Amino acid sequence: MSRPPLTALLWLPLLILPFYVDMFWLQAGLFVMAAAIGAIGLNLLTGSTGQLSMGHAFFLAVGAYGYVYFAGETSGHVTGLGLPAPVAAVLAVALSGLAGWAFSPIAGRVSGVYLAIASLALIFLGQHVLFNLESVTGGYNGRAVPPMKLFGFAFDDSSELIVAGVPFGGLERLWYLGIALLLAAMLFARGVLGARPGRAMNLVRDQRIAAAALGVPVGKVRAKAFTLSSMYAGLAGVLLALTFQRAVPDYFGMLLALDYLAMIVIGGLGSVGGAVAGAAFVTLLPQLLARYSGDLPLVAAPGADGISPAVAARYLYGAAVVAVVLFLPTGLSGLLSGRLPGLRRSATPMKEESPQ
Amino acid sequence: MSETPKSETPELVVEDVTVRFAGLVALDAVGFTVRPGTVHAVIGPNGAGKSTCFNVLSGVYRATSGSVRFGGRELTGLPPHRISELGIARTFQNLALSAALSVEDNLMLGRYRLTRAGIVASGLRLPRARREEARHLARVREIADFAGIAHRLKEPAGGLPYGDQKRVELARALCAEPRLLMLDEPVAGMNATERLEMAELIVAVRAGLGISIVLVEHDMGMVMRLADRVTVLDFGKRIADGTPGEVQEDPAVLRAYLGEEVS
Numbered sequence: 001m002s003r004p005p006l007t008a009l010l011w012l013p014l015l016i017l018p019f020y021v022d023m024f025w026l027q028a029g030l031f032v033m034a035a036a037i038g039a040i041g042l043n044l045l046t047g048s049t050g051q052l053s054m055g056h057a058f059f060l061a062v063g064a065y066g067y068v069y070f071a072g073e074t075s076g077h078v079t080g081l082g083l084p085a086p087v088a089a090v091l092a093v094a095l096s097g098l099a100g101w102a103f104s105p106i107a108g109r110v111s112g113v114y115l116a117i118a119s120l121a122l123i124f125l126g127q128h129v130l131f132n133l134e135s136v137t138g139g140y141n142g143r144a145v146p147p148m149k150l151f152g153f154a155f156d157d158s159s160e161l162i163v164a165g166v167p168f169g170g171l172e173r174l175w176y177l178g179i180a181l182l183l184a185a186m187l188f189a190r191g192v193l194g195a196r197p198g199r200a201m202n203l204v205r206d207q208r209i210a211a212a213a214l215g216v217p218v219g220k221v222r223a224k225a226f227t228l229s230s231m232y233a234g235l236a237g238v239l240l241a242l243t244f245q246r247a248v249p250d251y252f253g254m255l256l257a258l259d260y261l262a263m264i265v266i267g268g269l270g271s272v273g274g275a276v277a278g279a280a281f282v283t284l285l286p287q288l289l290a291r292y293s294g295d296l297p298l299v300a301a302p303g304a305d306g307i308s309p310a311v312a313a314r315y316l317y318g319a320a321v322v323a324v325v326l327f328l329p330t331g332l333s334g335l336l337s338g339r340l341p342g343l344r345r346s347a348t349p350m351k352e353e354s355p356q
Numbered sequence: 357m358s359e360t361p362k363s364e365t366p367e368l369v370v371e372d373v374t375v376r377f378a379g380l381v382a383l384d385a386v387g388f389t390v391r392p393g394t395v396h397a398v399i400g401p402n403g404a405g406k407s408t409c410f411n412v413l414s415g416v417y418r419a420t421s422g423s424v425r426f427g428g429r430e431l432t433g434l435p436p437h438r439i440s441e442l443g444i445a446r447t448f449q450n451l452a453l454s455a456a457l458s459v460e461d462n463l464m465l466g467r468y469r470l471t472r473a474g475i476v477a478s479g480l481r482l483p484r485a486r487r488e489e490a491r492h493l494a495r496v497r498e499i500a501d502f503a504g505i506a507h508r509l510k511e512p513a514g515g516l517p518y519g520d521q522k523r524v525e526l527a528r529a530l531c532a533e534p535r536l537l538m539l540d541e542p543v544a545g546m547n548a549t550e551r552l553e554m555a556e557l558i559v560a561v562r563a564g565l566g567i568s569i570v571l572v573e574h575d576m577g578m579v580m581r582l583a584d585r586v587t588v589l590d591f592g593k594r595i596a597d598g599t600p601g602e603v604q605e606d607p608a609v610l611r612a613y614l615g616e617e618v619s
Contacts, residue, residue: 196468196471196472196473196485196489197473197474203465205454206456213436214437214440214466215437215469216437
C-alpha cells in the first residue's frame with residue numbers, strides 16, 4: 001500500500017507467466033489466487049475484527065456449488081438452472097453473502113473462540129448437505145463445473161486460441177480472470193480497511209466498549225464483517241470450482257477451514273498482502289512437495305508408503321504456524337514491511353494498567 | 357480550534373440511580389445535575405462508585421433503578437452507541453485506544469457517528485466516501501493541533517508515551533463533537549508536568565467549546581481548580597454536593613477522606 005510502484009512491479013511477471021510455465025504451475029497459481037481471495041475474506045473477519053471463524057470452508061462450498069447449480073444444466077440425476085455463467089457467479093457470491101448474513105444473529109452476538117465453535121457447526125452441516133443433496137451437488141462424486149463464459153469468450157479448452165505462438169487453453173485464460181478477481185478483491189479489502197468501516201472493525205477487535213461508546217454498533221459491525229468475509233469465500237469457491245472443473249464435497253471439510261486459519265496466521269493477521277502471502281505458502285507447499293517428492297528425503301511419492309506429500313505439508317505449515325506465533329507475531333507481512341517483532345516491541349513499551 | 361456551531365447543550369439530570377451487582381450495591385440512589393457548560397466533578401475514595409456511575413451514564417452498565425435524562429431523552433436502557441449519538445462522549449480510565457492504528461485513525465474513529473461511508477462505498481472508493489474522509493480528516497487535524505498531538509498523527513497510537521496516549525483519548529472524544537464530555541480520571545498515572553498540561557487542555561476545551569464536562573478524578577488539587585460543582589460519593593451513596601469550597605468544608609466529606617476520630 002505504501003509503495004505502489006513496487007507492488008505494481010510484482011504483478012508484471014504474473015501477467016507473462018502463462019507464456020512460459022506449464023499446466024502444473026498455472027493450476028497451482030490459480031489455486032493460490034482462489035485461496036488468496038478466501039484468505040483476504042477470513043482476515044477481514046478474524047484479523048481485523050477479531051472474530052474467529054471455523055466455518056470458512058462452508059462458505060467456499062456455498063460459492064462453488066452455488067455457481068455449479070446456477071450455471072449447470074439439468075441432466076441425468078442432477079438439476080441446474082442453466083443461467084449464463086457470469087450471472088451464476090454473481091449469484092453464487094450473493095448466495096454466500098446471504099448464508100453469512102443468515103448466520104449474523106450468531107456472528108453479531110458471539111465473539112472470539114465461542115464464534116469459532118458455533119461456526120464449526122456449519123462445516124458439519126455443509127458436509128451433510130453436500131453428500132446428501134445429490135440433485136444439486138452430485139453427491140459423493142461431485143459434479144462437473146460449467147466453464148466461465150464472458151461476452152461469448154469461453155474460459156475452457158473448447159475453442160482454439162493462440163497468443164504469440166502459445167496455445168491458450170482453459171487454464172491460461174482463467175489465469176487472467178483470476179488475476180483480475182484477486183486484484184479487485186485486494187483493492188476492495190484495502191479500501192474497506194483504510195476507511196471508516198475498517199477502523200470500526202479494528203476498534204471492535206481492540207476495545208469493544210470504547211467502540212460502542214464512540215457510536216460503533218458492535219453487533220452490526222461483527223455481522224457485516226462476517227457477511228463480507230463469506231462473500232469473499234464465495235468468490236474464492238467460484239474460482240476454485242472453475243479451476244478444478246469438478247466440485248467434490250470432501251474438499252470442503254474441516255481441514256480446509258484449518259488451512260485458511262493457517263494462511264492468515266502465517267501471512268499476518270489483519271494484512272491484505274499477508275493473507276495473499278500466507279495463501280501462497282499454504283497452497284503451494286503440498287503441491288511442491290508432491291511434485292518433487294521423488295527428490296526429497298522423507299517424503300514418499302503419492303500412493304507409496306511413508307509420509308505423503310499432503311501430510312508432510314501439514315507438518316511443515318503446522319511448524320510454520322508455531323514459529324510465526326512465537327517469533328513473528330506480524331507474520332510474513334510484518335517480515336516484508338520491516339516491522340520486525342523486536343523493533344515493534346521496543347516501539348510499544350507500555351501496555352501496563354495505569355496506576356490508580 | 358475554531359468553534360463549530362453547536363446545538364444548545366442540555367442539562368444532564370441523574371436521579372435516584374441504583375446499581376446492584378448480585379448482592380453488592382455499587383450505587384445507592386445517587387442523583388445530581390450537570391448544568392450546561394459547567395465542569396461537574398464526581399469524586400470519592402476508591403470503591404465509592406465513581407466509575408460505576410460513569411458506566412451507567414455511557415450505557416456500559418444498566419441501572420437497576422433510577423433515571424438519567426439528557427435534554428428530555430431518557431438514557432437508561434439505551435445501548436452505548438445510541439447514547440453516543442445524542443452527543444455524549446467519554447474517555448476511559450485505562451487507555452482504550454486501538455494500539456495498532458495510527459493516532460489519526462484513532463481520532464477518525466471519534467468521527468464515526470458523524471460520518472456515513474459504509475463497506476461498499478469505502479471498498480469501491482466512491483467519490484462521496486473520499487470527500488467525506490477528506491472533510492473529516494481536516495477537522496481531525498484541527499483537533500489534534502488543539503490537543504497538542506498534531507506531530508504524532510501518523511504514529512501508531514500504542515507507541516506513544518502514556519501522557520500523549522491520554523491526550524489522544526481526550527482528542528478522540530472531542531472529535532465526536534460532543535455536547536457532554538465525560539472524563540474518567542484524565543490525569544491518572546501522569547507526572548506533575550503532564551498533569552498541569554492536561555488541566556490546561558481541559559480548561560481550554562471548556563473555554564473554547566462551551567460544552568458540559570463530567571469529571572471523575574482523584575487529584576483533589578485539579579478537581580478544586582477545574583470544577584464548578586462537585587458531587588462526593590462514598591460507598592455508593594452521595595454524601596455531599598456543592599461548590600468546591602462547600603464540599604471541602606463538609607464534615608461528611610472530611611470523614612470519608614480522613615476517617616473518623618475515635619473518641
